[in-house]
Amino acid sequence: MSRKFAIGDHVRWNSEAGRVSGTIIAIHTSDFDYKGYRHRASExxxxYEIxxxxxxxxxxxxxxxxxxA
Incomplete structure (x- = not known):
């Protein structure tokens, strides 16, 4: 099961550049296109956009x- 976060939460994740931190600015609960890719999302x-x-x-x-974080 995936963790649930809210807009404004401070989080960390792994990227190609190493460990990154940021703030959640949007939550998607249905499929969306972002940076040329189709991202799958549901309720x-x-x-999360960070x-x-x-x-x-x-x-x-x-x-x-x-x-x-």
Whole structure:
């Protein structure tokens, strides 16, 4: 089961550059297109948009990829 987070929560995740942290800015509960890819999301398994603390980068991840920061 995926963890559930809320907008404004501070989280961490692994990226190609190492461990990254940021703040959740949006929650998707249905499929959406982002950065040229179709991301699958549902009420039971949402995807989160997270703004990096160190850059303006926005990432999209499922709750299973995130840890509370």
């Amino acid at each position: 039971d398994d949402p995807q 703004k990096s603390d160190k850059t303006d980068h926005i990432a999209a991840h499922k709750g299973s990829a995130l840890d509370p």
